[in-house]
Amino acid sequence: MPTTKALLVGRRRGLGVWLVIGFAAVVALGHLVAFAAESADVTAATALTDRLLPLLVFYAPAPLAAAGAYARCGGPACLAVGVVPAVVLGGLVLVGTAVGVPGVNGGDPAIGDVTLSFAAVGLTSAFLGYCAGVTAVLAADLLGFGSGDDD
Template sequence: MPTTEALLFGRRRVRAVGLVVGFAGAVTLALVAAFAAESADVTAASALTDRLLPLLVFYAPGPLAAAGAYARCGGPACLAVGVIPAVVLGGFVLLGTVVGVPGVNGGNPAIGDVTVSFAAIGLSSAFVGYCAGVTGVLGADLLGFGSDDGDGEGGDEDDGKSREDE
């Protein structure tokens, strides 16, 4: 039961927050760099961000969710990784519209559709990745590679309780 609880709700809150916040930072940095490169008309940086941004937005949530599940970060953190690109894009457009950044048009009704599409794609990718990570954990536990909670000490690293205290 500890493995199931760790996979569903997470045992490593610090690692889960690091996963979510780190990915949000990477997506934000890539989006700002892409906008700055496009505004400054820098072709080399624009070419790099044209390849990096789709990689982060569409392809990264699945493997990150799988890694998060394997690290026992919990389902909510792993699925949150999937909606981060949509939240960052929506926040970027909202902030750009409020501040009045040229080239950021929040009045376009299609931007809402794009944001919802990003969320649907990212969430489905994260769900598949989470399922793959859970399968990997359960398979490793079945074959004797893993431990119940994955920290090697039998206790929860966040609250200092040992398994005997539970």
Template sequence: MPTTKALLLGRRRGRAVGLVVGFAGAVALALVAAFLAESTGVPTASALTDRLLPLLVFYAPGPLAAAGAYARCGGPACLAVGVVPAAVLGGFVLLGTVVGVPGINGGNPAIGDVTVSFAAVGVTSAFVGYCAGVTAVLAADLLGVGSGSRDGERGDE
């Protein structure tokens, strides 16, 4: 039962918060770099962000959620990883609109659709990754090579 509780609710809150906040920081940094590269017209930076931003937004939530499940961060933290790209994009657009940054149009109704699409893709990817991580934990525990302690699981580390 301790393994199930650790997988569902999480046992390592510090790692869970670090996973979500660290990923949010990486996405925000990549989004700001992409905006600055597009604003300045630097072709090499623009080419880099054209490859890095989709990698972080679409492909990273699944493996991060799997790693979070394996580290027993819990389901809520693993699924929150999927919402991070949409939340960062929404915050970036909201902040740019409020401050009045040229090139950021928060009044565009399509930006809401893009944000919802990012959230749907991210949460789906994170759910699949979380399921894969849980499967890996249970298989590893069954084989006796799991990341949990054999003589009792410890609390927050």
């Protein structure tokens, strides 16, 4: 069962790590751009980030996890993609609070609830995407193409 092991553990773990790191960098950049646009009161940039940030936080983990499963990055990497938005938000709030950035309040108890909600939504989304990717891999193996199992 090389396909099952590749899907669960991951044959391309390095690619999975880069998937998680790359997504974290994109989400962090999106949050920083949104914060800068809001601080500078740039309406065009704020309108763009109001549409871009929910796309990154809520909708991107599912297709990324599906692509990671299809690329056989492994379940842990695919599910980690779902937790990335919550970790990035929590990290930015902690750093912003420690540095003293105005408008960032890490002492607000609602931030913890928002972070946990982001994690729950992202993890659910990534799990569904992972299941879709596994289904695509198994269907491709059943039809006889895309397997790549040479070992």
